[in-house]
Amino acid sequence: MLEILQNNWLLFLVGQYPHGPIGGLVMTLFMAALSLALCFPFAIGLALARLSPYRWLRLPATAIVHTVRGLPLIMFIFWTYFFSPLIIGRAVGGVETLVIALVVYEAAYLSEIIRAGIEGLPRGQTEAATSLGLRYWPTTIKVVLPQALHNMLPSMVSQFVSTIKETSLGYVISAHELTFAAAQVNNVLLTQPFEVYGILALTYFALCFALTSLARLIERRISAGRGGAPGIVVAA
Amino acid sequence: MIRFENVDKWFGTLQVLAGISGEVRRGEVKVLVGPSGSGKSTLIRTVTRLETIQGGRVLVDDADIASRSVDINRLRQRVGFVFQAYNLFPHLSALGNITLGLTKLRGLSKAAARERAMEELARVGLTEKADEMPGLLSGGQKQRVAIARSLAMDPQVMLFDEPTSALDPEMVGEVLAAMKRLAAGGMTMICVTHEIGFAREVADEIWFMEAGRLIERGSPAELASSQAGSRLGAFLRKVGPG
Numbered sequence: 001m002l003e004i005l006q007n008n009w010l011l012f013l014v015g016q017y018p019h020g021p022i023g024g025l026v027m028t029l030f031m032a033a034l035s036l037a038l039c040f041p042f043a044i045g046l047a048l049a050r051l052s053p054y055r056w057l058r059l060p061a062t063a064i065v066h067t068v069r070g071l072p073l074i075m076f077i078f079w080t081y082f083f084s085p086l087i088i089g090r091a092v093g094g095v096e097t098l099v100i101a102l103v104v105y106e107a108a109y110l111s112e113i114i115r116a117g118i119e120g121l122p123r124g125q126t127e128a129a130t131s132l133g134l135r136y137w138p139t140t141i142k143v144v145l146p147q148a149l150h151n152m153l154p155s156m157v158s159q160f161v162s163t164i165k166e167t168s169l170g171y172v173i174s175a176h177e178l179t180f181a182a183a184q185v186n187n188v189l190l191t192q193p194f195e196v197y198g199i200l201a202l203t204y205f206a207l208c209f210a211l212t213s214l215a216r217l218i219e220r221r222i223s224a225g226r227g228g229a230p231g232i233v234v235a236a
Numbered sequence: 237m238i239r240f241e242n243v244d245k246w247f248g249t250l251q252v253l254a255g256i257s258g259e260v261r262r263g264e265v266k267v268l269v270g271p272s273g274s275g276k277s278t279l280i281r282t283v284t285r286l287e288t289i290q291g292g293r294v295l296v297d298d299a300d301i302a303s304r305s306v307d308i309n310r311l312r313q314r315v316g317f318v319f320q321a322y323n324l325f326p327h328l329s330a331l332g333n334i335t336l337g338l339t340k341l342r343g344l345s346k347a348a349a350r351e352r353a354m355e356e357l358a359r360v361g362l363t364e365k366a367d368e369m370p371g372l373l374s375g376g377q378k379q380r381v382a383i384a385r386s387l388a389m390d391p392q393v394m395l396f397d398e399p400t401s402a403l404d405p406e407m408v409g410e411v412l413a414a415m416k417r418l419a420a421g422g423m424t425m426i427c428v429t430h431e432i433g434f435a436r437e438v439a440d441e442i443w444f445m446e447a448g449r450l451i452e453r454g455s456p457a458e459l460a461s462s463q464a465g466s467r468l469g470a471f472l473r474k475v476g477p478g
Contacts, residue, residue: 128323128382131284132337132389133313142336146327 001195008185012203015176016184023176025203031095031170031177032163035102036156039110042103046111048140051118061111068108074169076101081173094175098167106163113155117148151222157215161208168204178203237262237297237393237424238283244291245278245448252278253289254448260393265425267435270445271471276428277320279445280395283426284312296393313341316386320398322378324370330357330381331366334388341389356384360414376407380414387418394418396427432472436460444468 005012015023049061068076080101084092092100121144129139149156168179182200186193238260245253252275260266268276281287282294285301285308294301296311324333334353338344344352357363360380370378379399386394396415400408412434419425419438429435435442436456444452444467452459452468459468 122321122323124319124321124323125325127286128317128319128325129336131286131312131315131317132385133309133311133341134337135309138340142340143325147325150327 001198004185004189004192004195005199011181011185012178012199015181021176023178024181025178025207027095027176028164028167028178029207031099031102031167031175032160035099035106036110036160036163038099039103039107042107043110043114044145046107047114047118050111050115065108065111068105069112073101073105073166074172076105077169077173080104094170094173095177097173098170098175098177102163102166105166106159109162110156110159113152113159114148117152117155118144120151121147153222154215154219157211157218161211161215164208164211165204237264238426239295239298240279240282240292241295242292243279243282243289243294245275245282245287245289252448253282255292256445256448256450257292258443258450258453260424260426262392262424263422264440265419265423265427265438266441266443267439268426268428268443268445269430269432269435269468269471274445275448276445277397280317280397280426280428283393283395284308284315284317286317313337313389314392316389316391316394318379318382318386318394318396318399320401322370322375322382322402324373324378324382324385326370329367329369330362330373333370333381334385337385337389353384353388356388357381359387359417360384361410374407375403376410379403379407379411383411383414383418393424393426396425396429398428398430400429400431442468444471446471 011024013024014026015021017023046061046065049057050065052058052061077098080097081092084097084100125143125147126139129143134143167175167177170177171179171183174180179200182196186196189196240256240258243253243256244251256275256279258266268279270276278287282289283296283301289302296315299306301308301311324330325336328336331350331353334356335344335346335349338349338352339346342349354363354366357366360383362377362380362384365373365377365381370381373381383394383399399415400411403411408431412431415425415427415434416438427434427439439456441453441455442459443450446467452466459466459472
């Protein structure tokens with residue numbers, strides 16, 4: 001196993017770069033971070049729409065969230081892969097496809113986290129802001145979201161962990177990421193799939209375990225900051 | 237200044253306010269007393285539409301607050317509200333809690349807002365806590381910051397919803413002292429409180445509520461002389477001498 005790692009660590013880390021497209025662990029992390037960052041505004045929008053007093057905002061947002069959450073991610077990957085060339089008139093690369101699919105998918109999940117964060121705030125917070133005369137947007141931007149997002153930090157790190165694991169599905173559309181790199185190594189070696197995929201598993205595990213631990217640390221910090229009130233349960 | 241006209245409110249099938257009428261004139265201090273669940277808090281919450289009403293009218297400066305022509309957010313700037321649970325914004329410093337409304341609603345520059353906020357903190361004796369986060373303040377200090385936050389908007393009326401009920405006994409005094417100074421300065425106030433001593437000292441009129449009805453009202457002196465057989469008298473004896 002060590003020998004495989006010694007001979008192929010660069011491929012695991014950055015894919016075929018600099019002789020080919022960048023891939024491997026670096027691309028996995030890049031795609032996970034990019035999708036999460038891009039889906040963030042959509043997630044906030046969906047969460048606010050779901051909490052809106054207006055039905056015409058609430059109903060479509062609720063429908064979107066339930067639809068996305070009721071379908072497997074690979075459906076979105078296939079749809080994006082096969083339909084976006086029809087829409088934009090040119091072939092779309094694996095990485096772009098995966099990022100688009102992840103943005104749609106993660107936005108639905110993240111919006112539920114944000115909604116929980118907003119609903120978890122004491123009602124007095126919005127009442128106090130309202131009583132000062134602040135309207136909806138200043139109240140949301142200055143009072144509600146800073147607190148909700150702060151409280152939700154551990155859950156967001158957990159969401160990042162799931163996203164990292166989900167990027168492995170990019171393999172089916174040849175997005176150059178970590179699993180794809182492992183498959184390439186395996187194709188070269190042919191006889192050692194157990195070792196190769198063992199390395200792959202250990203890499204994912206080390207990364208995700210480190211991030212989950214980070215989430216727990218943040219959670220403890222936050223609950224200490226609140227005077228020891230119980231924090232949010234982290235599930236990854 | 238504030239007038240209640242036959243105000244009715246239901247929570248589902250439970251009537252929490254039943255035909256409340258009354259008036260608060262400029263410069264007056266009204267104190268609402270009564271058992272828990274009698275509708276005192278709900279009544280003052282109707283003034284800034286924190287609670288909607290199902291019957292009657294609430295008027296502020298002769299304008300029906302439910303009417304479309306009233307900008308409720310402007311009205312809320314003129315009517316300060318102090319909560320039992322303080323409701324300070326925990327992610328902002330004491331100063332930040334006060335400057336938020338000044339910068340966002342009054343369009344003050346950061347420096348001007350800071351100066352104005354420091355004045356209000358000085359009025360409640362907390363200038364040295366300006367940069368402290370609410371989590372590190374005592375209950376009494378939090379409530380004084382909350383009062384300063386309301387006062388910074390230059391309200392014409394202050395509504396207090398049991399401002400001392402969540403406080404440890406030794407901190408009640410500092411908050412009541414701030415409220416007494418405010419009353420002495422001529423502020424129009426409606427206070428929901430169980431502090432009977434405060435009511436006797438400061439109130440122009442005490443309103444006694446029970447089961448959603450305003451069943452007795454009068455100046456502290458009038459009530460003292462007539463309280464022997466009344467419901468209010470019985471209530472005051474129960475909550476103890478002030």
